[in-house]
Amino acid sequence: MPEAILTENLKKTYPGSGRNSKVQALLDLNLxxxxxxxxxxxxxxxxxxxxxxxLLMGLISPSGGAAFILGExxxxxxxxxxxxxxxxxxxxxxxxxxxxxxxFYGSFYGISRHDREKRIGExxxxxGLSGKKEAKLRELSKxxxxxxxxxxxxxxxxxxxVLDEPTSGLDPIGQKEIKDIILRxxxxxxxxxxxxxxxxxxxxxxxxxxxxxxxKMLASGPLSSxxxxxxxxxxxAFFKLIKEREQNESS
Amino acid sequence: MLKYECRMQNAGVRRSRExxxxxxxxxxxxxxxxxxxxxxxxxxxxxDEHHEHSEMNDLYDREFHNELWRLPDPQKFIYAHLRWVLGxxxxxxxxxxxxxxxxxxxxxxxxxx
Amino acid sequence: xxxxxxxxxxxxTAEESLRKKILYLILFxxxxxxxxxxxxxxxxxxxxxxxxxxxxLTGINFFGLIFTLAxxxxxxPREIEGKTIYPLLTKPxxxxxxxxxxxxxxxxxxxxxxxxxxxxxxxILKLNSNVAYFSIFPCVFLYFLQCGVVGALxxxxxxxxxxxMTLSLAFFFYILGSLSAVxxxxxxAQTPNSIGVLFIRLVKDLLPHFDYFDIKNSVVHDYLIxxxxxxxxxxxxxxxxxxxxLLGEFSIRHKxx
Numbered sequence: 001m002p003e004a005i006l007t008e009n010l011k012k013t014y015p016g017s018g019r020n021s022k023v024q025a026l027l028d029l030n031l032x033x034x035x036x037x038x039x040x041x042x043x044x045x046x047x048x049x050x051x052x053x054x055l056l057m058g059l060i061s062p063s064g065g066a067a068f069i070l071g072e073x074x075x076x077x078x079x080x081x082x083x084x085x086x087x088x089x090x091x092x093x094x095x096x097x098x099x100x101x102x103x104f105y106g107s108f109y110g111i112s113r114h115d116r117e118k119r120i121g122e123x124x125x126x127x128g129l130s131g132k133k134e135a136k137l138r139e140l141s142k143x144x145x146x147x148x149x150x151x152x153x154x155x156x157x158x159x160x161x162v163l164d165e166p167t168s169g170l171d172p173i174g175q176k177e178i179k180d181i182i183l184r185x186x187x188x189x190x191x192x193x194x195x196x197x198x199x200x201x202x203x204x205x206x207x208x209x210x211x212x213x214x215x216k217m218l219a220s221g222p223l224s225s226x227x228x229x230x231x232x233x234x235x236x237a238f239f240k241l242i243k244e245r246e247q248n249e250s251s
Numbered sequence: 252m253l254k255y256e257c258r259m260q261n262a263g264v265r266r267s268r269e270x271x272x273x274x275x276x277x278x279x280x281x282x283x284x285x286x287x288x289x290x291x292x293x294x295x296x297x298x299d300e301h302h303e304h305s306e307m308n309d310l311y312d313r314e315f316h317n318e319l320w321r322l323p324d325p326q327k328f329i330y331a332h333l334r335w336v337l338g339x340x341x342x343x344x345x346x347x348x349x350x351x352x353x354x355x356x357x358x359x360x361x362x363x364x
Numbered sequence: 365x366x367x368x369x370x371x372x373x374x375x376x377t378a379e380e381s382l383r384k385k386i387l388y389l390i391l392f393x394x395x396x397x398x399x400x401x402x403x404x405x406x407x408x409x410x411x412x413x414x415x416x417x418x419x420x421l422t423g424i425n426f427f428g429l430i431f432t433l434a435x436x437x438x439x440x441p442r443e444i445e446g447k448t449i450y451p452l453l454t455k456p457x458x459x460x461x462x463x464x465x466x467x468x469x470x471x472x473x474x475x476x477x478x479x480x481x482x483x484x485x486x487x488i489l490k491l492n493s494n495v496a497y498f499s500i501f502p503c504v505f506l507y508f509l510q511c512g513v514v515g516a517l518x519x520x521x522x523x524x525x526x527x528x529m530t531l532s533l534a535f536f537f538y539i540l541g542s543l544s545a546v547x548x549x550x551x552x553a554q555t556p557n558s559i560g561v562l563f564i565r566l567v568k569d570l571l572p573h574f575d576y577f578d579i580k581n582s583v584v585h586d587y588l589i590x591x592x593x594x595x596x597x598x599x600x601x602x603x604x605x606x607x608x609x610l611l612g613e614f615s616i617r618h619k620x621x
Contacts, residue, residue: 057454060620077456085454091447093376095383107372108455152451269529276536322582322589325596329576332569333600340607347610 002071004160004191005033005056011064012051012215025051027215028065033193033208035070035159038186040206040223041195042238048215049195050088053164056193057085070159081109084153088164088195090145094138098129098148101137102155109156116155123151127181143174150181161185163194167201179205203234211238213245365464369457373465377439378472386434387473394427394481402488413493417500418584420485424478425507425580429538431477432511435470436518437530444621453621460613467519467609471512478508502594503583509601510577514538516608517572523615541571542578572604 010029016022026048033039043049054060056067058075067074070082092101099120106116124130127147132140140148146166153161166182167175175198182205185192196202202209203223210220218241219226226237323329381387401419440463443449452462482504489497517537521530576597582589 054621059450059453061618077458080454080456083454085451087447087450087454089447090451092451093380093448095380104372104376105451105455108369108457149451269525273529273532276533322579322593323576325590325592328573329593329596329600332573333596333603335569336600336607337603340603340610343607343610343614347613 001035002068003032004035004037004070005031005039005068005193007031007052007056007065007067009065010052010055010062010067012048012055012060013063025215026055026062029212029215029217031210031217031220033191035191036189037207038182038192038205039194039208039210040202041193041210041212042197042199042202043195043212043218044197044242047212049197049212050164051215052212053085053162053193053195056162057083081156082159084156084158084161086146086149086153086161086163086166088168090149092137092145092148092152095136097134097136098124098140098151099133101148102152105152106155111156119155119157120151123154126154126184127151128177143170143177146170146174146178147181150178154185158190160191160193163192165196166194167196167198175201199233199235199238209234211241213242214249218242218245365458365461369461370465370468373452373457373462374469374472377466377469381435381470381473384434387431387477390427390431390434391477391480394423394431394477395484397423397427398481398484398488402492413489413495413497414584416485416489416492417497418580420481420488421500421503421507421580421583424481424485424504425510425578427481428474428478428507428511429514432470432474432515433518433531433534435473436467436515437522437527437534439466439470439519440522440616441527449621459616463519463612463616464609467516471515474511474515475508478504478511499583499586502589503579506577506579506594506597506601509598509605510574512605513572513574513577513601513608516605516612520608520612520615523612523619537571538574540567541574543568543575572608573600576600 007029010026010031011024012026014023014025029048029052031041031052041049041052051060055062056069056074058080069079072079072082096104102120102123103113103116106119111119120133121130124133127150129144129147129151132144137145137148146169150163150166153163163182167178170178179201182192182194186205194205206223208221209223209226211218223234226234228237398420401416401423440449443452449462453459482501485500485504486497489495489500514534518530518534521533525533579589579593579597581587
């Protein structure tokens with residue numbers, strides 16, 4: 001059975017402006033996410049996390065290499081049928097009601113109206129928005145909109161959920177709510193790939209970690225492999241790896 | 252370079268390129284319009300001076316001044332241009348159908364892991 | 365291409381666009397303009413009817429184009445800037461379906477706008493002369509097709525350029541494309557060198573011939589229109605719209621969002 005996510009020497013170069021040379025956002029990224037696991041994709045700001053996710057979702061084109069989602073080329077319609085996605089900065093049609101917008105997004109998957117209605121009820125209960133079905137999106141708080149984002153990602157009952165910094169901009173209560181939702185989804189066996197720069201959050205949720213820095217994969221493996229005697233927390237392991245990399249680069 | 256700086260610099264360069272293209276576009280428009288204004292004036296002054304009635308002046312008088320509202324002949328004008336437009340559209344459509352979309356990378360056959 | 369997806373996007377686009385206040389303002393101004401022609405009462409009846417037709421059809425053409433620009437200029441850039449495009453394009457929806465949906469959704473509103481104005485003009489003429497001037501409908505229909513070509517052109521340009529640049533280029537192409545074929549023939553005949561002829565012909569042939577959509581003078585003066593003309597112009601408009609949309613599909617397919 002193919003991996004949930006597989007990238008082979010994935011590259012992305014952004015064109016430079018004026019006299020500035022091109023920006024190498026990703027360089028030979030090799031990533032492998034097995035089905036059923038919760039994969040934490042971490043790195044500092046500007047490391048290439050969002051670029052990687054956008055490439056996986058087909059929002060941008062790679063400059064080289066290949067990416068596959070559940071055996072299908074990333075960005076293809078077949079791949080998109082199996083994924084749910086929550087972007088880092090998510091905006092929706094705020095003049096629409098929650099239920100109506102979920103119906104709209106769900107309609108692209110060929111789900112019948114009756115099944116969609118049932119599914120929407122279940123999802124809203126899962127994300128804690130049961131009483132907000134008739135509310136317009138502009139009436140919701142930031143935390144609620146983020147939970148709506150997860151709801152629209154789950155509308156098709158996807159095999160893979162891709163979340164780009166799902167707790168970004170949320171207060172501690174909002175962050176806990178999102179974390180709880182992810183844990184509930186983990187129990188259901190959905191493969192979850194999420195990027196974050198909040199290491200404690202990643203440490204509590206994920207099975208496998210991948211650390212990206214300056215467009216390259218620094219390290220990838222089970223969480224336990226990162227936690228050693230000299231770096232008992234993920235944060236310490238992360239800083240150690242970054243520091244080693246920077247020392248290697250300068251030498 | 253930070254992502255934000257890169258984006259702002261790109262936006263600035265894009266804006267100056269657009270202004271440059273815009274200036275060229277309006278310069279070309281000016282040329283076309285001026286030729287339209289100058290040539291009839293020159294033609295009529297030449298005509299007065301030399302009392303010449305060329306074939307093209309007759310065309311101008313008949314078809315432009317007096318019969319401005321006469322619609323172009325569909326066969327001669329519309330279908331003539333439509334041939335090329337349809338050809339270009341069909342060609343483009345075939346290219347579109349046969350080229351890959353960005354997401355369509357080559358599928359690799361991999362065995363089960 | 366999944367037509368249902370196109371219709372879904374079209375429906376959402378129309379619903380979103382109906383919320384734009386500027387469209388109601390343009391519609392209101394155009395309705396007033398057409399109605400104003402009814403109150404100019406200095407001519408005899410025959411001239412009065414011609415005046416109403418000329419004035420109103422010019423207004424319908426002008427406001428139709430303004431309405432089209434207002435609909436299409438920011439249709440895609442706003443979605444990209446506002447990031448509402450991300451939740452859409454990560455669904456099983458191709459970029460082509462999305463583009464066609466945006467085009468058709470806004471085109472439906474252009475149709476409604478022009479239908480309202482055409483009916484208004486029809487009733488004003490009936491009121492003034494007690495004659496049903498059905499000839500205005502083919503004229504407005506061709507203006508509607510022209511708006512489709514302009515809309516597709518603006519949509520294509522807006523994928524590449526910023527708002528002011530798209531507006532300027534659209535204006536530029538419309539001016540050049542509106543020069544009559546006979547006028548261009550005359551220019552070509554007068555230009556002494558072959559490079560000049562080639563340039564003028566190239567400019568004209570690459571652009572849509574917007575003059576083909578204008579039968580106003582024939583309608584105003586009640587001239588008989590060649591029965592081959594309307595199908596030819598309709599086909600021309602449809603094919604040109606398709607060509608411009610194909611260019612748009614190519615552009616949006618490769619655009620990094």
